[in-house]
Amino acid sequence: MLTDYVLQVPQTVYGGLHALENIPKALKDAKKAAIFTDQGIRGAGLLDYPLSLIEEAGIPAVILDDLPAEPTCDEAQNIIDRFKASGADFIIAIGGGSVMDIAKLASVTAGGSWGVRDLLEDPLRGEKQIKTLMIPTTAGTGAEATPNSIVAVPEKELKVGIVNSAMIADYVILDGRMIRNLPRKIAASTGVDALCHAIECFTSKKSNPFSDTFALEALDLILNNIEAACDDPDAIDAKNAMLTAAFYAGIAITASGTTAVHALSYPLGGKYHIPHGVSNAMLLVPVMKFNEPACREKFAAAYDRAARVSKAEGAALTAEEKSAWIIQRLESIVKHLDIPASLKDYGIGSEDLEDLVAAGMEVTRLLVNNMREVTPQAARELYLSVM
Template sequence: MGFQLTIPANLYGGSGSLHELSNILKKESARKVIVYTDKGIRNAGLVDELCKVLEETGVEFNVYDDIKPEPSYIEVEKIQEETKNAQADLIIGFGGGSVMDAAKLCSVLIGASYSVKDLLDTPQIAAKKIKTIMIPTTCGTGSEATCNAIVAVPEEKVKKGIVNNEMIPDYVILDPQLIRNLPKQIIAATGVDALAHAVECYTSNKATPFSNVYALEGAKLIFENIRQAYNEPENMKAKEAMLIGAFYGGVAITGSGTTAVHALSYPLGGKYHIPHGVSNAILFETVMNFNKDACADQLADICDAINPSYSDKSVNEKAQYVIDEIADIVKVTNIPVNLNEFGIQKDDLEFLVQAGSEQKRLLVNNKKELSKEDIRQIYSKVIG
């Protein structure tokens, strides 16, 4: 059986690489640009740096900063409606996963006859209308590399993914200076999200030799650097490694796919609005323990990559080492590990089980098939 991988065509990285933007705009002969971002990024002063570079190029640009965290498909439709007359030659997504996902959706929506709702039902009809430049300001979602866009579906109280290669970004800029002052809790949540991407993709039913290269290297970079990036604010080497590791995790998603960790996290974001990285972190250890006997070989490969001193251990010991490392990272970075902290009680269990079991797009990637009882047991362990 064949396999393929589609990745962004142009990638720039390293400190100060934001300034490559001027070369990109010249290459594309862009006259008008629309920037999608959010108010948190604007208030942090990062948008000012972007605007400075844009002003130096002389290009006309508009900044749209009203993107909410983890928007619904209705909110994305509103964003598209409010910016459709910008007549932009290029779209820049400048922010975290929600911003970049919204920007990618706008790139296939502006001027289209279909809506976001249509794409939820029939994602293959999407066609790119405007080229995109993705510039992440967190170190975790990997959205800058993927053909995915995640939106909340309020009437179903879940989140769903729209997947189409037309949304692969045309340009990506990974500038570690943009995450220099990232708050610790965001480094933690987005970093663990990126780690989940890498580990899940490497252990996925859809993993391929192409995706495994990126998943394994992404996992290695994040395992080896997330604690330093979290604990040492000035450790730019660790932060740059996190940014690259997150990108690799995103590439792995496009070639493979996440599994039950992400599948079961979607209802937590959709109904209870728990931040995506946090909900993944809460579930990560428990799901991997459930999966361990089915993907021990793959987890052992990850162990070999991150801890050569374990070379003489058994496959089972190596697999457990990786799961223990995941648990330790979540603990060290002070991410909550119990859904009780978000007001979720045993009474919520039946909704979670039903909604989680409906995430077929990702559950089919899981090495072990999950019955509703399996899903109930997993949620029960993290409700406490």
């Protein structure tokens, strides 16, 4: 366990049934707002109410509604250049991780002479210049909590995480209305992404008392709500629980760090364009089975927190049995949610294996967090298990 740890969180977080109504408070120092969003969100009608609140607050707003999903570094730069030309001094990101990640990069580059590619070389070069309000519409990435922004770098065929605490949001609004009609397929893969954040951070070499508090609460909320939140459009409590959990899991990322699921997932997104949540869902169970011998006590602690059993029933189980229960629970969630389970579904086969292993092994930033060492042979076997 680490002996030193730090917790960095967004300054103001509004949650609950009427959280959106706080938009004017966040805008109190803004002269002109820019709304970052995408076509899916606009098409789902999710801009209408926030726009009416911004108008009521008397703040002029420009709308950038064509942000790309899973952006490359150059696509993000293109949006930032358009933001700069807009003259806005405040960013409202309404969307999933893709939208929020571009907003975060804009907040630390828009007033400087450096751009996104410079941050790939030196992430700390970015300085907070524009305040941000993040309103997540997936429950999900936790990008509203983290100092991370993930962009694809085409020439490397990899996704790269740019990390700088200056990118942490100034304001966050967690309002269940934004995920009420999230299509099941997106709710499923983004929900499993949050699950990966929680369990990876909880079992990370960087885990610590701060991160464990948020990771464990997130795990409890997700393990007990994810199916209902995805299956039942009216399960508002379960959906709110997922939104809170995704945010907590984001805080856990900030205080700890994800591990081999995310590391091996990056090439699948960067080269083969598999959605982030889907590639994580494929790798979650194989990696946790691989990690089990080194993480048994942590899995047992997760069982103690999340399994809804009597004290006597819990006390009768060994750590090994509790750990097996957690892995089985992960397996049943991924299966129940009908997330593609094989790389074959994306046309990836054994001919791609060595490229994947080489690219995955490059993600040392996260692999070093994994409790069990991931050798190239272990990575090979993990990729093979999902082919």
